[in-house]
Amino acid sequence: MALSTPTPSPDPRIGMWPWVGFLTLALSLAILMTVIGVAWVFGIGPRRLGRDMTDEEHAERRALIADAERVGSQFSRI
Numbered sequence: 001m002a003l004s005t006p007t008p009s010p011d012p013r014i015g016m017w018p019w020v021g022f023l024t025l026a027l028s029l030a031i032l033m034t035v036i037g038v039a040w041v042f043g044i045g046p047r048r049l050g051r052d053m054t055d056e057e058h059a060e061r062r063a064l065i066a067d068a069e070r071v072g073s074q075f076s077r078i
Contacts, residue, residue: 053061
């Protein structure tokens with residue numbers, strides 16, 4: 001009966017490289033969570049971007065569009 005050969009040890013040249021990948025992943029997740037947190041604090045997010053405008057905001061937008069059209073018509077006459 002043959003003796004079983006011992007399992008080879010992991011390649012010592014690998015060293016700390018797996019930790020580099022792990023730390024890179026952890027750092028990228030930390031940066032992403034920081035960006036999301038800052039956006040949350042300042043109220044920039046899907047709810048703010050997709051919310052309905054108030055009547056005042058509609059009136060302001062219509063006034064800006066009217067101003068832009070008036071300026072555009074003045075340039076077309078030149």
